[in-house]
Amino acid sequence: MGAASDAARATGSIAVPPAPRAPASPLRVALVGNPNTGKSTLFNALTGMRQRVGNFAGVTVERVEGSYTGADGRRVSVLDLPGAYSLDPHTPDEAIALDLLAGRADVPVPDVVVIVADALHLERNLYLVSQLIELGLPAVVALNQIDAATKRGLQVDVVELIHELGVTVVPTVATKGEGIDRLRQAIARAPDLPVPSRRMPVPRVAEQALRPVEQALVDDGVPPAAAGLEALLHLTAPGTDHGPAVHAAVVAARSQLLDAGLNPESLEAELRYGWITGVMHRTVKDPDGQEHTTSDRVDRLLLHKVWGMLIFLALMGIVFQAVFFWAAPMQEAVESALGWAGTQVGSAMGEGDLQSLIVDGVIAGVGGVLVFLPQIAILFLFIGVLEDSGYMARAAFLMDRYMRTVGLHGRSFIPLVSGFACAVPAIMATRTIERPRDRLATIMVVPLMSCSARLPVYTLLIGAFVPAMHIGGFLDLHGLVLLGMYLLGTVSALVVAFFFRRTLLRGQTQPLILELPPYRIPSPRALATTVFHRSSLFVRRAGTVILALSIVIWALATYPRSDVPDGIPDEAVQEMQLANSFLGRAGHAIAPAVAPLGFDWKIGVSIVSSFAAREVFVSAMGTIYGVGGSEDGAGLPEKLRAERNPETGAPVYTLATAIGLMVFYVFALMCMSTVAISIREAGGGWTGVRWAAVQFGYMLALAYLGAWLVRIGAGAFGWA
Amino acid sequence: MLRRLFSRPTAAPAGPCLNTASSAVAEACLESCALMACTTGRRAVVVNVGCDGAEACRLRAMGIYEGARVSVVDSRNGLLLQVRGARLAIGAAVAAAITVIPLPN
Ligand SMILES: Nc1nc2c(ncn2[C@@H]2O[C@H](COP(=O)(O)OP(=O)(O)OP(=O)(O)O)[C@@H](O)[C@H]2O)c(=O)[nH]1
Ligand SMILES: [Mg+2]
Numbered sequence: 122m123g124a125a126s127d128a129a130r131a132t133g134s135i136a137v138p139p140a141p142r143a144p145a146s147p148l149r150v151a152l153v154g155n156p157n158t159g160k161s162t163l164f165n166a167l168t169g170m171r172q173r174v175g176n177f178a179g180v181t182v183e184r185v186e187g188s189y190t191g192a193d194g195r196r197v198s199v200l201d202l203p204g205a206y207s208l209d210p211h212t213p214d215e216a217i218a219l220d221l222l223a224g225r226a227d228v229p230v231p232d233v234v235v236i237v238a239d240a241l242h243l244e245r246n247l248y249l250v251s252q253l254i255e256l257g258l259p260a261v262v263a264l265n266q267i268d269a270a271t272k273r274g275l276q277v278d279v280v281e282l283i284h285e286l287g288v289t290v291v292p293t294v295a296t297k298g299e300g301i302d303r304l305r306q307a308i309a310r311a312p313d314l315p316v317p318s319r320r321m322p323v324p325r326v327a328e329q330a331l332r333p334v335e336q337a338l339v340d341d342g343v344p345p346a347a348a349g350l351e352a353l354l355h356l357t358a359p360g361t362d363h364g365p366a367v368h369a370a371v372v373a374a375r376s377q378l379l380d381a382g383l384n385p386e387s388l389e390a391e392l393r394y395g396w397i398t399g400v401m402h403r404t405v406k407d408p409d410g411q412e413h414t415t416s417d418r419v420d421r422l423l424l425h426k427v428w429g430m431l432i433f434l435a436l437m438g439i440v441f442q443a444v445f446f447w448a449a450p451m452q453e454a455v456e457s458a459l460g461w462a463g464t465q466v467g468s469a470m471g472e473g474d475l476q477s478l479i480v481d482g483v484i485a486g487v488g489g490v491l492v493f494l495p496q497i498a499i500l501f502l503f504i505g506v507l508e509d510s511g512y513m514a515r516a517a518f519l520m521d522r523y524m525r526t527v528g529l530h531g532r533s534f535i536p537l538v539s540g541f542a543c544a545v546p547a548i549m550a551t552r553t554i555e556r557p558r559d560r561l562a563t564i565m566v567v568p569l570m571s572c573s574a575r576l577p578v579y580t581l582l583i584g585a586f587v588p589a590m591h592i593g594g595f596l597d598l599h600g601l602v603l604l605g606m607y608l609l610g611t612v613s614a615l616v617v618a619f620f621f622r623r624t625l626l627r628g629q630t631q632p633l634i635l636e637l638p639p640y641r642i643p644s645p646r647a648l649a650t651t652v653f654h655r656s657s658l659f660v661r662r663a664g665t666v667i668l669a670l671s672i673v674i675w676a677l678a679t680y681p682r683s684d685v686p687d688g689i690p691d692e693a694v695q696e697m698q699l700a701n702s703f704l705g706r707a708g709h710a711i712a713p714a715v716a717p718l719g720f721d722w723k724i725g726v727s728i729v730s731s732f733a734a735r736e737v738f739v740s741a742m743g744t745i746y747g748v749g750g751s752e753d754g755a756g757l758p759e760k761l762r763a764e765r766n767p768e769t770g771a772p773v774y775t776l777a778t779a780i781g782l783m784v785f786y787v788f789a790l791m792c793m794s795t796v797a798i799s800i801r802e803a804g805g806g807w808t809g810v811r812w813a814a815v816q817f818g819y820m821l822a823l824a825y826l827g828a829w830l831v832r833i834g835a836g837a838f839g840w841a
Numbered sequence: 842m843l844r845r846l847f848s849r850p851t852a853a854p855a856g857p858c859l860n861t862a863s864s865a866v867a868e869a870c871l872e873s874c875a876l877m878a879c880t881t882g883r884r885a886v887v888v889n890v891g892c893d894g895a896e897a898c899r900l901r902a903m904g905i906y907e908g909a910r911v912s913v914v915d916s917r918n919g920l921l922l923q924v925r926g927a928r929l930a931i932g933a934a935v936a937a938a939i940t941v942i943p944l945p946n
Binding site: 206207209211241242243244245248249357384386387389390391394397416417420421424425426514518519521522525531555631632633634635636637638639 | 890892894895896897898899900901902903904906907908909914915917918919921924925926927928929930931932933934935
């Protein structure tokens, strides 16, 4: 393309060229651009990392660092940043990019800004591009998604675009790795080229009106190269980070502009888009026009008031059925593999504490959690399809008016759905919400969405106690109960949000402004990556946190060894030893607290041990019943069904107990990572701690109340 | 571009002109009306972005500024607009605060 030589045309720079740097220090590069342009995909292609990508605005919400070695052997450190529509940020995630470029972040200003533009939406993208080239930093434009643009019949004249922008433009297809080498070369050369500067014409009156503002900004420490940009930004959003001199200059400039018949509020948009119209005219050929795309036709149906909602509900129903049905064979395979491993290890090692640790502690504990991996992977697959197809943003738009009735925001929708996978990234995803109160309300209810860590608890109890009954069509009682638990969580989230918006978080909900991405067929490779990535997090968690807790629980359930009288059956011996262990004693202390819910001490102690992570409930039950029970080879569900109350002989677990337990887990916030992230995202420090405490407290209260109501209700109907 | 760049009259019509509730009225609306009143397929020129400061800023950056041309892709719930080649969904509240002049089809 001859890109680099053309880029040297950049002229009229008022910035001081950057001081030469020792070649040993890494070149710092930041990826900046509109949301959903492919920054993270490009980041992955450049660095070989596996950052999350998805087809909606606001996938990346924090700064991520990676690196590669350039052709000349120099390290290049790359920052992936959240997208932004302009350098005048409105949301916490948008502010991250600006803070970095303005030198307000805890890392230095990048040496090269890689401006990622999406060829399909070039016109809108050029707004931010035109702002970024005025920053006075070395820049390269990556014109991404060229393939999608070509497919739609758009032709971009890259050479002409380079002339217009005055910076190197490299066409790329990040998903296929095309143009990446060329981009690397352009990045390496960028610091040696003259820095780009303003390309758009500014009418004389505006120029004269703004000059004092620019001067005042420079006096206040703004780099001269960026003063023009800052001055324009100040016209619409008078920042408070500059002194009174700047403020006075802005006020004067505004009235001068008004006198000249210009609207200071919209001046920047008019100037930039006016220039962009010309650039588009000269660089892009769009023979078909973009009036009606396939996406629009699909939207005719999916955004329909009635059909759209029905399709949405049907999609959700299919997801939950699939989680149960598709996973069942895989789950059985994992289960029998674990059972086999248990028996093999058990017989190979001979009786003893070590054998018990491996079989009852590790295999029953961690394995008991890993059994649910197939289900979780399928859930991730479905969420991935929703995210990558572009449907997520549509659903958010569709749901906006319902969300609004409870004081949430259309933008709260994506965090809530991500909450089905895990509350931690979901809470971080609330950074795309502008107003702090809207954001806080969302943060407070996200953990009510049943995350994948609850799935093991639900599945264990449903599998063991809910009769497998076909209901008709593709519906099955197992899937239906599971769906019920998810619905309970979701509906409660909405109700609780409503209460928060009426009490602690009063105020108007911000109206929705959301870009809808074009639909895309999710690429199997990208989906596989996402599912693998998220599942491996789950496995890693099982191998670390859950493993450690399982061993601790095993030890507590095994020691101290107590003397038991001779001549009683094996099973009773183990039962007595368990009751006398540390865990047993703790359990009996806890028992009165959970007795009103119909839970025995074993459940009580499993609940308490799962305060750090919900899956531990399953592993604790596995360990307790492994240590205590003697029917070797029986799975945990069989053991649970066989459990009898030693005094009355009645089964400990009834359908009501199981439902009560599930309801408890729907509500309770038993996850340390969520508490930690809530503290940080709710404002950090004491403010954050207070909000997190409110969150933990209300959820625990709901959990207890919910489980109690199930017990009472079941009693009233006579099937407790 | 419909209007020349720097010559827009500053006094944008204050508030929506007619009764904008019914689309029949919007069809007949020759002068300015609220964007919310435009139906599917309608193109219009923005004359005033009368939202809150922050929202107006955001809208302008995304291409909805005084003088911009938008077209309504879908008006069934909220509004789905084509703005500068992108699809922008905006809630009814925002759409009601934006004044436009509808263009004849
Ligand atoms: N056709 C095509 N699609 C691409 C290309 N690059 C990225 N995509 C897709 O564009 C979507 C957005 O990609 P991301 O990398 O998540 O975009 P981002 O800029 O990081 O988005 P945010 O983090 O939300 O700002 C994904 O669905 C990608 O698969 C490309 O070169 N061609
Ligand atoms: Mg990203």
